[in-house]
Each structure stands twice: as C-alpha cells, then as structure tokens.
Amino acid sequence: MEDFYLDAAFSKEEFKIMDLKLCTLILNDNKLFPWVILVPRRNGVKEIIDLNRDDQHLLMDEIALISNLMKKIFQPKKLNIAAFGNIVPQLHIHIIARFEEDKAWPNSVFGGEVKPYEMFERDLIIRKIKNEAQ
C-alpha cells in the first residue's frame, strides 16, 4: 500500500492526538477554542466526494465519534463542523467546541484571532482527549 502523505500544515508530531481507522486526529494550534481536525489518510483527496462511499460513511462515523468526545469533555453550547480546504487542499474536517462566552460567538471562528498553546497546555488537552477516547 502506498505511503500516506500528510500535508505540512498537519504533520507536526507534537499536535497529533491519535490515528482512527480512516483519519488522523490533530489538535489545531489555537487555544481560544477547543478545536481538532480530522484528516482522512487517503492520498490526493480534496473533497469529501473524492472518497468512496464506504470511506464517506466511515468519515461520518469518525466525525460523530469525535463530536461525542468533544461534547463530553468540553460541554460546549454548540459544535461547529466544517470542511473548507481553500488554503490547505488536503481534505480535512474541523470540529470546534463553541461557547457563548468564546472570542467569536456567535460568529464563525474562521479568519479570527489565533492564540497558540503553551507547550504544557497543548500536552494537557491532548492527554485529556486521548484519555476520554479510551
């Protein structure tokens, strides 16, 4: 099987949370919002419709799995889920926990303020998500 190539935007080892069956789950480096990204490990895929139907259903299962995790851990007012890819073409799905008190509510977080994690904060949130997944 061909090696999977992860775009440089997603390949920092210290932001990787875990591998699911289809997707690699990473933490987005913006501590203003609990925000993770699912990247299906299929080369050359830019759109959800570039996946075959089985993979599309598996992607939905993993979106649901991670949505449930995010809901349980962070108890957000709302989950925001999005596949854009206008800038980084490799298919990736954002899952963001939103709160009425957050920096952007009720607007979209895209194109807004970014505040990178301190190393200890990043490791803490990754551990939290990993623990909940077990």
Add this chain to the structure above:
Amino acid sequence: MEDFYLDAAFSKEEFKIMDLKLCTLILNDNKLFPWVILVPRRNGVKEIIDLNRDDQHLLMDEIALISNLMKKIFQPKKLNIAAFGNIVPQLHIHIIARFEEDKAWPNSVFGGEVKPYEMFERDLIIRKIKNEAQ
C-alpha cells in the same frame, strides 16, 4: 408521524429547491456564491450527533449527492461544507461552491457580504439545480 417543523430561517417556499429522502434542500439568498443548505427533516435536532447512525449515513449520502450536483453545475475550485448553527439552532448543512475569483476567496464566506437574488435569478438557479437532479 409527527409533523416536521422547519425553522422560519429556512421556510420561505420560494427558496425551496426540493425534498430529498432525509433533507429539504433550500437556496441561500446570497447571489455572491452558489450556496445551498440541507435541512434534515427531524424535529429537535441541533447537532449531527443528535441523528441516529442510519440518518447520519443518509445525511452523508445527501451531502455527497448535492456536492456532486454543485460541482457539475458550477465547476467550482472548491466546495465548502459546514454545520454551524450558532445562530439558527435547527441542524442545517451549508454547501457552497467557491471560486478563486469570488468575493471572499480564499477566506470563509461566513460573516461576509450578502447580496440577495433578484426574483428571476433565484428562479433560474433553482431550476438549474432541479433539472440537474433529475
């Protein structure tokens, strides 16, 4: 079976395109982007994870169906797909055809400029999508 209640934000009859098995498809009233919205006809559902697994898969099938239609009709550079719901709580999924020449590229269209359709333009685009779906 209980009647389905469509939020006032989605219930203008003249913007309805068609009913799929799970979702009602409507045109978003912003002619700056080819932009449609899928609304699953299930009462009380705010998150994708409020749907049961069969409905989640059916939703993915309908996202793929409409993505393929949008790609065929508009030949966009990229499709943008998103479920937010911070403002209108009823679960709805945006599918937007994006172009390098559009008003917001490569940024998100959310929170940006809105230009309502003229009646004839609206009817034309709805007819186009309906015809392609047959």
